[in-house]
Amino acid sequence: MNDASAATGDVIGSRPVGNSEGHSLQEQLRMLQDGKGRLLYLGDSASLSYLDTIRRLVESRIGPCNFTTDVHKGKLVEGSISTGLRPTYVLPDKEAADFLLESFFSNTVGIILIFDREAFTHEVKLIYDNPLQTEQPRLSILNLVFAVGLQLMMSSAVSSPRERQILERLDGGNVSRAEMFYVNATHLNDPVSGFEDGDITSIQALLLVTVFMLTIAKRNAAWAYLGMAIRSAYALGLHRKRSDFSFTAPEQRVRRNVWRSLSVMDCFLSAMLGRPNGIHCRDATDSLAAGCDSADLSTSPDDTLELASITASARASCLVGDILSNVYADRKISTELAHAISNKFQAWKDSLPAFLHWQNIDLPDEDPKATLAQLHINLNYFHGIILLTRPFLLQRVSDEIRALRDKDGGLQSRQTHESPETDSAKSAPFQGACVRAALYTINAVQAALLKRALPRRDPFVIYWLFTAALIICTNGFCAVYHDIDNEHAMHTALNIHRYFANVDPLARRFLEILVAFSEAIEQDTVPCSAPISGNSKQEGIFSALFSAMHYGAKPGHVDDRSQPNTGDNRGADVPTGNQPGGTGFQSEVGQGGERQIQLEPDSPYISPPDYSLDFDAFLMNVTHDPTYQQDLWTPLYGITDTS
Incomplete structure (x- = not known):
């Protein structure tokens, strides 16, 4: 992408017109460079796309400034995992493990719910009782939970001396302990390597990797891992409630909650990166049509909060998905x-x-x-x-x-001629x-x-x-x-x-x-x-x-x-x-x-007369002044930047 074009917002192939009705500019590409020199696409819904347009509007008013001439324009912040880390396969002590489990479930509430908490806590107890008898995929899942729990809790306020002591024990010095848990997990059972034969466990692992990648600012990697999880979920029929009848009641609850979690993550990443949804709105809403079944509800207050939260969040994400497909896609x-x-x-x-x-x-x-x-x-x-x-x-x-x-x-001003x-x-x-x-x-x-x-x-x-x-x-x-x-x-x-x-x-x-x-x-x-x-x-x-x-x-x-x-x-x-x-x-x-x-759709004072906004065309609805047109001829959302 030409840097000069990116800075000025020039549009290739644009030409002046007097009336922009029914006319759209060519969509300008929004490509940002990551740390490896790759050009990555961000679409209209991304806040970074909005940022670039605001930058150009600010510059048209006040001229060049630090905000509009950012030296990091055209770059995308992408984190990295330390190279050369060797897996240790060592589990933290049981007290630290319980602390990390609580951090994981507390800090991801309303975002993902992929385990039955009581069953998973019992499984962790069995793992610590006899770790040598535990299957590697389950150890991998546990390490990923530790990685996410520690990453979200690290450097945050803690409420007791006991919690501070646990964090001190988990401090890896020059090595990120959260990254070490992640490396342990991928060496025990890399979810990517078994992608073709993946089951519900591999989907859970991919979701955990997705969240971990987001915590270290690897947004494009998170997008890729989530895409794999969604494809596997479709293959296993998680998007259809009728497919659950072949499973036990606890398995059905896990499948429904994993699908809700996928829906939330899909809409979040799609909106953040401006890319198409991996889950169709119809499939997202189908799994929520019946709401929370009585069989899903538990007497545990924690379970009730977690289930109600993921259900409400999934429904809110359906609204976001509706906007992405009906507004930003068009x-x-x-x-x-x-x-x-x-x-x-x-x-x-x-x-x-x-x-x-x-x-x-x-x-x-x-x-x-x-x-x-x-x-x-x-x-x-x-x-x-x-x-x-x-x-x-x-x-x-x-x-x-x-x-x-x-x-x-x-x-x-055109406003002097406009009706109220x-x-x-x-x-x-x-x-x-x-x-x-x-x-x-x-x-x-x-x-x-x-x-x-x-x-x-x-x-x-x-x-x-x-x-x-x-x-x-x-x-x-x-x-x-x-x-x-x-x-x-x-x-x-x-x-x-x-x-x-x-x-x-x-x-x-x-x-x-x-x-x-x-x-x-x-x-x-x-x-x-x-x-x-x-x-x-x-x-x-x-x-x-x-x-x-x-x-x-x-x-x-x-x-x-x-x-x-x-x-x-x-x-x-x-x-x-x-x-x-x-x-x-x-x-x-x-x-x-x-x-x-x-x-009401037909309410006369709520629904105004026909008025639509074309993302490309509305900025062209200007006067015949050629100089003015040349300055403001730019798509609503153009090349964006961050570093």
Whole structure:
């Protein structure tokens, strides 16, 4: 890829047109270079694709700056595993093993559920009673669980001297003990080598490898391993509930939960990398149609939490998959489609068990495992809202820059000729919903951090938080949504990234990007007036998507005393748990009591007239000025970068 083209956003084969209706630009490739010099593809849904477009819009306003001329543009952060590690096959002591098992189940709740916890704990006891009689595939699985559990717990806050002593015993010095567990696992039974004859155990192993790869920032490797797991799952019939009748009840539960876990991971990686889903939406929803069977439920509170969490997360991932297939695959979105998908979000929210609602994160004395379950599930939900509404936000920013350039160039702004129901007005509720979902994401992560329930190497939270922070920074650059304290929200997002960046290389890179973005905002911003639009539409969208997620505090306000102390490597030195109605969660200015507003497809005030947004074409809908067209002729999502 030509570097000059990547920097300027030039489009090969573009030509000026006056009316862009029905016209699309050639899709520009988004290829980033990994550490080995390979060019890897990232698609439209990736936050890094969004980042590149925002960079170009910022540069069109303020000119070159550190944010827009990043020397690491065109590169993709990819971690590596230390070379030359020799397997030791040595298991940790039983106390350390129990600690790592608890870390694994607690920190992956709401993301994957691939074992029956009680049965797996009993199996570990038998392994320690007689390790020489244990089959190598099971030892391999155990080592992978240790690797993931240690990777997620390492450098995070611990609550007791006993836990600190265990971590000290697990400290490998110059060698990462988590990587050593991974090497032991692959030498005992490499899941790739037996891929052709794989069974449910090999799928579990591939899922564990996928999560481990994400924790060390090997996103492309995680994508590859997950693809293998999905193919094996299809071959074993995990996508069809009727296939389970040939198995015992415990085996059926494991098969269903493994498939749900695959669905969650598939939508996460597909959205993060902008690549096609491996699991078809129909197959994902088919396994969830019956919900949680009574046979799945257990008297154990841990089992109930884990099952309810993975079910809710899988349903939220289905919404994300719906957006990826109906919006990003077609590279088009309309307000009608956005309203239809909003109805699905509302149905998900209404069916969510009360103990998993995200406001519970702010309650004191909550079990850290329950807090993390609530965080994972609801961040997944908020990320879906951001993906759905982000194109409308980006269009509005582009429109404001275009109008400002017209005004500076002596041209009459097109807004003076528009009727009250402008394109921006039609999509304004979704623009506000995008910013509000980002704000809630930041607030939820902060609340979990205040309770010391947040691991520092959680790749899911780190990515969702970065996506939200980009939206908040975008709103700081061009204040599309005015009803929040955006400066405080940006400050909070940066501080939480600093907390992660102490130990996580990907979070460190994200922090560099966000700091450069905030510095660009200090140089200049785009004045933006609120669009002419009735509040009833925004209330309808907000009620559907967020409903009872409002408190009385001013949105975006964050108590400075509750900011993470990033100098403490063990955790955030902050007060524990805000009270509901305090400053931990934010709501809309002047928001009163909640009123449920149903989104009916034929509602005249909810469904605006025909209006669709073509990812390629909308930036071409400009005046006849040849110079202006040459500057802004670029796809909505172009080449992206990170390092």
